[in-house]
Amino acid sequence: MSQSTLMEKLSWRxxxxxxxxxQVVPQDKVDQIVEAVRMAPTSSGTQPFELFVITNPxxxxxxxxxxxxxxxxxxxxxxxxxxxxxxxxxxxxxxxxAQMTDERGEIPMLNQYYDNLKAKxxxxxxxxxxxxxxxxxxxxLGFALAAAAELGVDSTPMEGFxxxxxxxxxxxxxxxxxxxLLLPLGYRQADGDWLLxxxxxxxxxxxxxxxxx
Ligand SMILES: Cc1cc2nc3c(=O)[nH]c(=O)nc-3n(C[C@H](O)[C@H](O)[C@H](O)COP(=O)(O)O)c2cc1C
Numbered sequence: 001m002s003q004s005t006l007m008e009k010l011s012w013r014x015x016x017x018x019x020x021x022x023q024v025v026p027q028d029k030v031d032q033i034v035e036a037v038r039m040a041p042t043s044s045g046t047q048p049f050e051l052f053v054i055t056n057p058x059x060x061x062x063x064x065x066x067x068x069x070x071x072x073x074x075x076x077x078x079x080x081x082x083x084x085x086x087x088x089x090x091x092x093x094x095x096x097x098a099q100m101t102d103e104r105g106e107i108p109m110l111n112q113y114y115d116n117l118k119a120k121x122x123x124x125x126x127x128x129x130x131x132x133x134x135x136x137x138x139x140x141l142g143f144a145l146a147a148a149a150e151l152g153v154d155s156t157p158m159e160g161f162x163x164x165x166x167x168x169x170x171x172x173x174x175x176x177x178x179x180x181l182l183l184p185l186g187y188r189q190a191d192g193d194w195l196l197x198x199x200x201x202x203x204x205x206x207x208x209x210x211x212x213x
Contacts, residue, residue: 006150011200013149016072016156018193019186024077029151033080033185036147040140044117046096048088048133049140050177052081052170062169067161067182076156076186081170082141083177084133088121134180141181148185158182 030053037051054060055078063081064073073079085092097114101107121129141157148155159181166172166179190196 006146009149009152010146012152013145013155014195014200016154016184016186016188016193017195018189019072019075019154019156019184020189021075021186023187025153025185025187029153030078030185032151033144033147033153036143037080037082037140040136040143042136042139043132044096044114045100046088046093046133047136048085048092049137049180050083050175051140052079052083054079054081059169063161063166063182066165066169067158070156070158070160070184072156072184072186073158073182075189076154076184078185080144080183080185081166081179082137082181082183083167083170083172083175083179084130084137086130086173086176086178087126088118088124088129088133089176090118090122093118093121130178134178137180141183144183153185154188155186156182156184158184 034051034053038047042048054063057074060074060079063079064070067073093114097111100110104110121132145155145157161179161182163179166182167177170179172179188196
C-alpha cells in the first residue's frame with residue numbers, strides 16, 4: 001500500500017518525552033496548529049472549549065509541578081491548554097445561534113434546532129455536560145496533533161495533570177472553564193528521549209477493524 005504524506009507524518013510523530021529547550025517553534029507554525037484547533041468539528045458546532053497558548057516560563061513551571069513533572073511542559077517552547085466549558089448554558093448556546101444567524105442569515109430551522117438542543121442539554125447534570133464539552137476538545141486535540149506532525153513539530157498529548165490545580169493557576173473557574181488536556185509543542189531531543197528509538201506499537205487492523213458488508 002503506498003503511503004500518503006499524511007500517513008508518513010502520523011508515523012513520524014510520537015508522544016515526545018524529551019524536548020530540546022533551545023529550539024523554538026516558529027510563530028507561523030504555532031498559528032497553523034492553533035488554526036487546526038479552531039477548524040476542528042464539534043457536536044452541533046458549539047466549540048465548547050477555549051485554548052490557552054502559553055509561552056510564559058513561570059506559568060509553565062507552575063503547571064509542570066502539578067503535571068507529574070513532565071519535562072516537555074517547560075522544555076518545549078509553547079504549551080497549549082485545552083479548557084472545556086464547565087457546563088452548557090442558554091447564553092452559551094444562544095451565542096452560537098447568534099453568530100450563525102449573523103453570518104448565514106436568519107434560518108428558522110436553525111432556531112428550532114438550537115431550541116431543541118437547549119431543551120436537551122440544560123436540564124442535564126453539569127458533569128454530563130462538561131464531559132460532553134471535553135469530548136469536543138479531544139477532537140480538536142486530534143487535529144492539533146495531526147497539524148503539528150504535518151508541520152514537523154513535536155508534541156506530547158497529556159492528560160497526566162491535576163486539572164483543579166491547573167484551573168487555579170490559570171484562573172479558569174471564574175471563566176466557566178475546566179482544563180482537560182495539555183499539549184506542549186517543541187522539538188524532540190534525539191539523544192535524550194528513551195521513547196524515540198522504540199517501535200511504534202499499534203493493534204493490527206484485523207484486531208481493531210470489523211468489516212461489515
Ligand atoms: C488523551 C491523551 C493523553 C495522554 N497523556 C499523556 C501524558 O500525560 N503523558 C505522556 O507522556 N503521554 C501521554 N499520552 C501519550 C500516549 O501514551 C501515546 O499517545 C500512546 O501511547 C501512543 O504513542 P505515540 O503517541 O507515541 O504514537 C497521552 C495521549 C493521549 C491521546
